[in-house]
Amino acid sequence: MSVMCVYHVDSNTNLMSSDPGNVSHEGTKETKQQVNRSTNSYCPPHGTVNKIITDGVTLIVLWTLLWSLMGNEVLPGGNLFGLIIIFYSAFLGGKILELIRIPVVPPLPPLLGMLLAGFTIRNVPIIYEFVRIPTTWSSALRNTALTIILIRAGLGLDPQALKHLKGVCLRLSFGPCIIEACSAAFFSHFLMKFPWQWGFLLGFVLGAVSPAVVVPSMLLLQENGYGVEKGIPTLLVAASSMDDVVAITGFNTFLSIVFSSGSVISNILSSLRNVFIGVLLGIAMGFFIQYFPSGDQEKLTRRRAFLVLSMCISAVLGCQYFGLHGSGGLVTLVLSFMAAKKWAKDKVGVQKVVANTWNIFQPLLFGLVGTEVSVESLESRTIGMCVATLGLALSARILATFTLMSFAEFRFKEKVFIALSWIPKATVQAVLGPLALETARKVMAPQLEAYAKDVMTVAFLAILITAPNGALLIGILGPKILDRGEVIGPLKLELSDFEHH
Incomplete structure (x- = not known):
C-alpha cells in the first residue's frame, strides 16, 4: 500500500x-x-520556514508576557527594551556574518558582526534614541561575561599538555603579553600623551589574545592534521587562556593605581594582597566544588555547571563590592581549574552548559561594546594616533613572539606562523575596554574620562582590525606552512567546546 x-x-x-x-x-x-x-514545502510550512515562524511567535508571546509584568520597561525607551534590541541585533549581525562565505577564504568570526551591529545602533539616531541601558546593568553584564570567559579558560586548561609544553607555554603566555603592554605604554605616552599609569592600563587591555578567534582556528587545523606532530595547536590553545589571565591581572592592578589616591607602592602591595586572597579563596572553593555535588546525584552535570557558574559570578561581583579588584577573576580561574582536574573527562558536559551560557552573553557583550563608540565623538587625529599606537604595539608583540619561540624546536616558518597567530583580539578587549570609562564616571572624575574614552576607542579598533585579519592569517597560512600529520584525538575531545569562546 x-x-x-x-x-x-x-x-x-x-x-x-x-x-x-x-x-x-x-x-x-x-x-x-x-x-x-x-x-521543504510551504503549505503547511516545514523545515526552516516553520522554525522561523515558531521562533517569531515565541518571541512575540514572551514580549507580551514581559509587557504585562513590567509595563513601560519593555516599550521603546525602556531599559529592558534597549537590552532586547541590542541582543537581537547583535545576534542577527553574528548570523549574517556566518552566512558570508568567500571561496578559499576562512570564515570570519561572528563576534565581528555583533560588534558592528552595536556600533550601527549607536550611530543611527532614529534607533539609538529608544535604546537606553543603565550603566549598572551594562557593568554587571560585562562582568558576568568576563566570569564565563575565565570559567571556560580554567575548564579548558589541560594539565598534561601544560606539563609537556610547560617551558614554551609559559614563555608564550607571559612574554608577548607583557612586552606588548610595555610597548603600548611607551608609544601611547609619546603619541597620545597618556600618563604612564594610563599607558600600562591601555597596554594590558591590548595584551590579551582572543581564544574566540585562536581556538576555533586551531581546532580546524588540528582536525586536518596540520602542526599536530610538534603540538602547535595544543600549545596555542593552552597558552591563550593563560595569556588572558596575565592581561586581566595586569589591567586590574593598574586600574586600582589609576583611580587610587595612594602611593604606587601601596597600590602594588594592595594588588598583591588581592592576588593572595583570590588564590586562597579559589583553592578553598575549588576543594568544595570537587566533592559537592557527589557523583551519585541525579542530573550531575547540570548541578555542577550551575554551582560553578553561580559561585564564580557571586565571587566576581562580591569581590568588586568589597573593593578586592582582580580577586574574583583569580577565584574563578583557580576554582574551575581544580574542578576540571578532579572531574577529568566528565568536565566535557559542564563545558557544554557553560558554552551555551556564553552563547547568550556573547551578543550582549559585543553589542554593548559597539554602542559605546560614537562617530561624532571621534576625531581623525585621535583615530590616527590610536591606530598608530595599536600598530606599533602589535609589531612589538609579533617580534617578541618570534624571538621567544626561537628557543623552541620550531622551524623558521613555524615561528612566523605562531607569531602571526598571536595577534587576534576580541573578548577580553570587549570586557576591559569600557571598564575604565565606567569607573571614571562612577568616581565622578570627568578629567579622566578623555583618557578612558581613548582606551575604549583603541579596544574597539583592536577588535575590528585584528579579529578578522588574525582569523584569515591562521586559516590561509596554516595549511601552507605547517606539516601535515595524523589527527590527534585528545585535543579535540578536551577543547571542542571552546569553539565560541
Whole structure:
C-alpha cells in the first residue's frame, strides 16, 4: 500500500518491478524523497520556514508576557527594551556574518558582526534614541561575561599538555603579553600623551589574545592534521587562556593605581594582597566544588555547571563590592581549574552548559561594546594616533613572539606562523575596554574620562582590525606552512567546546 501511494505521487518513477525486493527498495527510496519534499514545502510550512515562524511567535508571546509584568520597561525607551534590541541585533549581525562565505577564504568570526551591529545602533539616531541601558546593568553584564570567559579558560586548561609544553607555554603566555603592554605604554605616552599609569592600563587591555578567534582556528587545523606532530595547536590553545589571565591581572592592578589616591607602592602591595586572597579563596572553593555535588546525584552535570557558574559570578561581583579588584577573576580561574582536574573527562558536559551560557552573553557583550563608540565623538587625529599606537604595539608583540619561540624546536616558518597567530583580539578587549570609562564616571572624575574614552576607542579598533585579519592569517597560512600529520584525538575531545569562546 505504501508503495502504491508513492507511485501515485510520482508516476514517472519505475516502481513496477517484477522483483519484490527491488520494489521494496525503490519504495523506501521514493518515500524518503517524498519526506524531503514535504520538509521543504510551504503549505503547511516545514523545515526552516516553520522554525522561523515558531521562533517569531515565541518571541512575540514572551514580549507580551514581559509587557504585562513590567509595563513601560519593555516599550521603546525602556531599559529592558534597549537590552532586547541590542541582543537581537547583535545576534542577527553574528548570523549574517556566518552566512558570508568567500571561496578559499576562512570564515570570519561572528563576534565581528555583533560588534558592528552595536556600533550601527549607536550611530543611527532614529534607533539609538529608544535604546537606553543603565550603566549598572551594562557593568554587571560585562562582568558576568568576563566570569564565563575565565570559567571556560580554567575548564579548558589541560594539565598534561601544560606539563609537556610547560617551558614554551609559559614563555608564550607571559612574554608577548607583557612586552606588548610595555610597548603600548611607551608609544601611547609619546603619541597620545597618556600618563604612564594610563599607558600600562591601555597596554594590558591590548595584551590579551582572543581564544574566540585562536581556538576555533586551531581546532580546524588540528582536525586536518596540520602542526599536530610538534603540538602547535595544543600549545596555542593552552597558552591563550593563560595569556588572558596575565592581561586581566595586569589591567586590574593598574586600574586600582589609576583611580587610587595612594602611593604606587601601596597600590602594588594592595594588588598583591588581592592576588593572595583570590588564590586562597579559589583553592578553598575549588576543594568544595570537587566533592559537592557527589557523583551519585541525579542530573550531575547540570548541578555542577550551575554551582560553578553561580559561585564564580557571586565571587566576581562580591569581590568588586568589597573593593578586592582582580580577586574574583583569580577565584574563578583557580576554582574551575581544580574542578576540571578532579572531574577529568566528565568536565566535557559542564563545558557544554557553560558554552551555551556564553552563547547568550556573547551578543550582549559585543553589542554593548559597539554602542559605546560614537562617530561624532571621534576625531581623525585621535583615530590616527590610536591606530598608530595599536600598530606599533602589535609589531612589538609579533617580534617578541618570534624571538621567544626561537628557543623552541620550531622551524623558521613555524615561528612566523605562531607569531602571526598571536595577534587576534576580541573578548577580553570587549570586557576591559569600557571598564575604565565606567569607573571614571562612577568616581565622578570627568578629567579622566578623555583618557578612558581613548582606551575604549583603541579596544574597539583592536577588535575590528585584528579579529578578522588574525582569523584569515591562521586559516590561509596554516595549511601552507605547517606539516601535515595524523589527527590527534585528545585535543579535540578536551577543547571542542571552546569553539565560541
